[in-house]
Amino acid sequence: MRLAAATKQGRRPKAGKDTPSxxxxxxxxxxxxxxxxxxxxxxxxxxxxxxLVIREGFFGAxxxxxxxxxxxxxxxxxxxRLRRLTREGIFREISYSETSSRVEYKLTKSGIDxxxxxxxxxxxxxxxxxxxxxxxxxxxxEGCNCVSKPxxxxxxxHEHVVARKVSYRDGxxxxxxxxxxxxxxxxxxxDFMRGRPSSVSRALEVIGDRxxxLVIREAFFGAxxxxxxxxxxxxxxNILTDRLARLVERGVFKKRKYQSLPxxxxxxxxxxxxxxxxxxxxxxxxxxxxxxxxxPPLILRHxxxxxxxTPTVICNRCGEPIHATSMKYxxxxxxxxxxxxxxxxxxxxxx
Numbered sequence: 001m002r003l004a005a006a007t008k009q010g011r012r013p014k015a016g017k018d019t020p021s022x023x024x025x026x027x028x029x030x031x032x033x034x035x036x037x038x039x040x041x042x043x044x045x046x047x048x049x050x051x052l053v054i055r056e057g058f059f060g061a062x063x064x065x066x067x068x069x070x071x072x073x074x075x076x077x078x079x080x081r082l083r084r085l086t087r088e089g090i091f092r093e094i095s096y097s098e099t100s101s102r103v104e105y106k107l108t109k110s111g112i113d114x115x116x117x118x119x120x121x122x123x124x125x126x127x128x129x130x131x132x133x134x135x136x137x138x139x140x141x142e143g144c145n146c147v148s149k150p151x152x153x154x155x156x157x158h159e160h161v162v163a164r165k166v167s168y169r170d171g172x173x174x175x176x177x178x179x180x181x182x183x184x185x186x187x188x189x190x191d192f193m194r195g196r197p198s199s200v201s202r203a204l205e206v207i208g209d210r211x212x213x214l215v216i217r218e219a220f221f222g223a224x225x226x227x228x229x230x231x232x233x234x235x236x237x238n239i240l241t242d243r244l245a246r247l248v249e250r251g252v253f254k255k256r257k258y259q260s261l262p263x264x265x266x267x268x269x270x271x272x273x274x275x276x277x278x279x280x281x282x283x284x285x286x287x288x289x290x291x292x293x294x295x296p297p298l299i300l301r302h303x304x305x306x307x308x309x310t311p312t313v314i315c316n317r318c319g320e321p322i323h324a325t326s327m328k329y330x331x332x333x334x335x336x337x338x339x340x341x342x343x344x345x346x347x348x349x350x351x
Contacts, residue, residue: 031234032176033214035297037287038280041117042213044088045283048191049073049081051204054090054107054114056195058324059338062104070338071195089290090114110290115324116313117286118200119150120279125199128251128272129206133332136197140328144318148327152278155312157305158319163220163277165303173295179234196338206250207276211235211243216252216269216276224266225258252276281311 033039045051052071061067068078082105085091090111093103119139126135126149141148152161192205207213214233223229230240244267247253252273255265281300288296288310302309313322 031179033179033234035173035175035177036217037173037285037292037297038217038283039210039214040287040291041114041283042210044085044090045114045117045204046210046213047081048194048204049077050085051192052195052201053078053081053085054111055118055198055200057091057105057107057111058115058118059196062106064102064105067105073194085111110286112324113286113289115327116150116322117279117282119313119322119327120152120282121200121203123150123199124275124279125201125203127275129202130199131197135199136332137199138330138332140330141315141317141320141322142326142328143320144315146315146317148315148317148322150313150322151316152282152311153314154302154305154307155310156302156307157309158312158314159302159304161278161281161302161309161311163274166277166281167301167303168298169301171296171299173292173297175297196335197333203279206247206252207279209243211239212247215240215243215247216273217280219253219267219269219273220277220280224268225264226267229267247273278311282313285311 045054049071052073053067056067056070059070061070064078064082067073067082068075071078082091086093086105089108091105092108094106096102096104122137130136139148139150140146141150153159154161192201195201207216211233214235215229218229218232221232223232226237226240226244229235229244230237233240244253248255248267251270253267254270256268258264258266284296284298284300299308300311301307314320315322
C-alpha cells in the first residue's frame with residue numbers, strides 16, 4: 001500500500017525491509033532516417049551478389065547453372081539470392097515443364113523496370129570509371145538503329161537533368177522511418193567487380209555501400225560538414241570518417257578547410273560527384289513506382305521548364321525512352337567465359 005501511494009503521488013518510496021526496490025529501465029532511443037525511395041532501391045542493389053544476379057538476368061541468364069557459371073558463385077549463395085530476389089518481386093520462378101521440378105528465373109515487370117537505372121549507372125561508369133580499353137559495351141537503340149548513349153531527362157521537356165536545375169519539396173510519403181539493424185551491414189567494395197567487365201559494377205563499387213550512398217544523398221540535400229552529416233545520419237564518427245576519406249579518394253568529394261583552430265573541413269561534391277545525380281534520381285523513380293505505395297517522399301521540379309517531373313532515360317539520338325527490350329548491345333570483351341554472345345539483346349524473349 002505504501003508503494004502504491006507513494007508512486008501515485010509521484011514520490012520515490014524509501015527503501016526499507018518491506019519495500020521492494022524499483023528499477024526504471026529506459027529503452028534505447030529509436031534511430032530513424034528520412035523516408036527515401038532511393039534508399040529502398042539501394043537496399044536491393046547494394047548487396048553485391050543480388051546486383052550481379054540481376055545484371056546476368058539482363059544478359060539473358062535464366063537457369064541456375066547459367067547464373068552460377070557466369071558469376072562463379074557458390075550454390076548456397078546463389079540459392080539464397082535467387083530466393084531473396086524472388087521474394088522481393090524482382091524475379092519469378094517458372095517451371096521448365098509440367099513434369100519437371102526445376103525452375104528458371106525470369107525478371108518480372110519491376111525487375112525489368114530497373115533497366116533505366118542500370119543504364120544511368122552505366123553511363124556514369126563509362127564517363128568516369130572506364131579503363132583504357134574503353135566502355136565494355138556499345139549500345140544500339142532499335143528504335144532508331146543508332147549507337148546510343150542514353151541520358152537522364154525530364155519527362156516534360158525531355159532536356160538533360162542536372163542537380164543544379166532541380167528543386168524538391170516533400171511529397172505525400174515524406175517522414176521518418178526506424179532504421180532496421182539488418183540494413184547497417186557492411187560489404188567489400190571489390191565484391192561488385194566479380195564476373196564480366198561492367199561500368200555499372202564500377203559505379204556501384206563507388207556508391208553501392210549503404211553508408212557511402214547516404215553520405216552522397218545528404219550532400220545533395222545540402223549537408224557539407226561532418227557534424228551536420230553525423231546528426232542527419234545517426235552515424236558513428238569512425239564510420240563517417242572512413243566513408244568521407246574513401247569518397248574523397250575516389251573523387252566524389254573534395255575537402256575544403258573552413259576553420260583553422262581547430263582544423264575543420266567541409267566536403268563538396270566534385271563534377272564527378274554531381275554527375276551521380278542522374279543515377280540517384282533514377283533509383284528514386286524506381287523506388288517511387290515499386291516501393292512507395294503511391295506516396296513518393298519527394299516531388300521533383302525541373303527549373304528549366306518549371307514543371308514537376310519524373311526522371312526518364314532517353315536515347316541521345318532519337319529522344320525516345322529507353323526500354324530493355326528495345327536495346328541491343330555489342331561486347332568489347334570476350335564473352336565466352338561469362339556466357340552469351342558477342343552481341344545480343346537485353347532480356348531476350350518475351351517478359
